[in-house]
Amino acid sequence: MASTSEVKKGIVIRQAGDLFVVVEFQHVNPGKGAAFVRARMKSLGNGKVLEVTYKTSESVDIVQVDFRTMQFLYKSGDNFAFMNMESYEQIEMNGDLIGDEAKYLKEGLDVVVGLYEGRPVSIELPKKIKYKVAEAPPAVRGDSATGNVTKEIVLDNGLHVQAPIFIKEGEEVLINTETGDYSARAN
Numbered sequence: 001m002a003s004t005s006e007v008k009k010g011i012v013i014r015q016a017g018d019l020f021v022v023v024e025f026q027h028v029n030p031g032k033g034a035a036f037v038r039a040r041m042k043s044l045g046n047g048k049v050l051e052v053t054y055k056t057s058e059s060v061d062i063v064q065v066d067f068r069t070m071q072f073l074y075k076s077g078d079n080f081a082f083m084n085m086e087s088y089e090q091i092e093m094n095g096d097l098i099g100d101e102a103k104y105l106k107e108g109l110d111v112v113v114g115l116y117e118g119r120p121v122s123i124e125l126p127k128k129i130k131y132k133v134a135e136a137p138p139a140v141r142g143d144s145a146t147g148n149v150t151k152e153i154v155l156d157n158g159l160h161v162q163a164p165i166f167i168k169e170g171e172e173v174l175i176n177t178e179t180g181d182y183s184a185r186a187n
Contacts, residue, residue, distance in 0.1 A: 172185070
């Protein structure tokens with residue numbers, strides 16, 4: 001049994017005889033009253049989503065998950081294919097388990113895949129990913145007079161992001177996968 005402070009995205013918890021992977025979590029420390037953890041979990045058995053609130057005094061049954069670095073290969077329907085770079089073994093993962101992070105995946109990207117009994121249950125993206133700018137409208141003269149001006153650019157994977165007006169088509173930029181925001185130019 002583990003403390004509720006160890007609850008985070010991607011871990012597997014045994015709850016009511018079923019295994020759940022944590023999809024979202026939030027540690028809440030209200031000004032008045034005891035702190036608690038709110039978690040949204042998806043069943044590995046039937047795919048049902050469960051929202052649970054744990055008090056800090058409670059303990060949770062965290063199941064051991066193996067984490068391996070794998071390379072994203074391609075998307076086929078609702079499934080995403082990954083390859084273990086050491087054994088060249090390929091696995092497929094349902095898009096429901098990946099969730100919103102699927103928009104950051106691009107061919108050749110190394111991610112950390114969580115495996116429970118050989119079955120993929122979660123992925124962890126790098127904090128920042130490099131993309132090439134596919135479309136960027138030109139900056140309009142006089143725009144910079146107002147200060148911090150941005151424009152919408154389109155990246156090579158189809159993702160739309162707000163970036164500074166000086167970013168041009170063909171440049172490489174870093175995107176923060178936690179916030180979805182432009183981070184910097186890539187070197």
